[in-house]
Amino acid sequence: MSKDGDLLHVVTFDDMTPMRLRFGKLLIWGSAAVMALTFAALALAEGGYIALEFANWRPALYGFLFWSVCLCAAQVVLYGEQGKRTLFVLPAALFVVAMVVFPLVFALGIAFSDWNLSSPTGRQFNGFDNVRQMWNDPFYWNALKNMAYYTLAILAEYAVAFGLALLLASDIKARKFFRVAFLMPLMLSPVAVSWMVGKSMMEIRFGPLARLARWLGWERPSFFGDPEVARAMIMMMDAWTFIPFMMIMILAGLQAIPRELQEAARVDGASAWRGFWEITFPLMLPVSITAILIRIIFKLKLADIIINVTSGGPGGATDSVTSFIFREYRDRSNVGYGTLLAIVYLVLIVVAITVFMKLVDRWMNPRY
Secondary structure, eight states: OBTTBOOTTOOOOOOOOHHHHHHHHHHHHHHHHHHHHHHHHHHHHHHTSSOOOOSSSHHHHHHHHHHHHHHHHHHHHHHTHHHHHHTTTHHHHHHHIIIIIHHHHHHHHHHTEEOBTTOTTOOEEOTTHHHHHHHTOHHHHHHHHHHHHHHHHHHHHHHHHHHHHHHHHSOOTTHHHHHHHHHHHHHSOHHHHIIIIIIIITOTTTOHHHHHHHHTTOSSOOTTTSHHHHHHHHHHHHHHHHHHHHHHHHHHHHHHSOHHHHHHHHHTTOOHHHHIIIIIHHHTHHHHHHHHHHHHHHHHTOOHHHHHHTTTOSTTTTOOHHHHHHHHHHTTOBHHHHHHHHHHHHHHHHHHHHHHHHHHHHHHSOOO
16 A cells, blocks of 8 residues: 555556557558468469369468457557457457358358259359349248248237236246246257157147047048148147247246235226236336247247158248258258358348337337
8 A cells, every 4th residue: 555545456558669569560460461361362272263272261260360369469569458458358259250250251152152062063153043043932932921920920929928927927826836837848849849749749640639630520630731720730839839938038027016016006996907908018018028029039940840840841831931941951952042041031030120129119219
């Protein structure tokens, strides 16, 4: 302790000599030049312009790692203590670039290529041929239409989840047991659900649900033979799996509402229905929007149940965009076209989620 006070947490400025500054800039620009030369050599070798043999793009990873390490070191050399603070964020940002941005840029190159794994010619640039093929592909547009149906079904899932949450928040007998029982579908893998329910219980000959349907008068029960019925069955299996997720979020929100509000409403003569619409539901809007948004994200990735139960049939009636892209890769080995479909779908998701959030913000925070 000095007469000026406690200097333990005082940050002092480093002595930035001209030589130190030059060395820091040399680290940044020199490593960037090495990385750029590595990428250029790989691109020229890939195009056949220079005679260099690279088995893969691993040298690009090494070049990026070298540049990242030099960039982090240069922050400390150039900015001293302030640079050390930057190191708490910069490695994470570089990791995102390596794991998200670089693969996305690489995927853009693949998307405008004719790359069929069964073709002996390998990857060939084909311009906008994949875009034209997508525009004229009725099965892809049918998958997009199905995704609209699947996403709209979230409204019904939300209503069911809210009702179950209200039931479990009330004073009913065996409440703890029902909370665990209703969460059990969420503990199962969608693949397990597709086999237990879609492949076993709904099996047309010996499945118990098929036998029950015949006993009720449905002579030839085919849960996945009719397009509309098959789509409805996929919706029900997916809903059965993920409704508990929305339910548990809503239940947590309901338990956070002070009981005094409901008691005050009853004292003022409000009915249970009016108390719900004027107190409970408005207070639950932030939690509800969060649950619906997360459910939309999960729904847009719907593929496993469809792939295991119907493989998109009959005639693509149950296809989601993700399952359709999966079959382009697996069944047709069409990497270039499948990558373009995936990128277009990603853009549509980003736009849709952004518009959804803007509309929700405008609805919940009106500006007069």
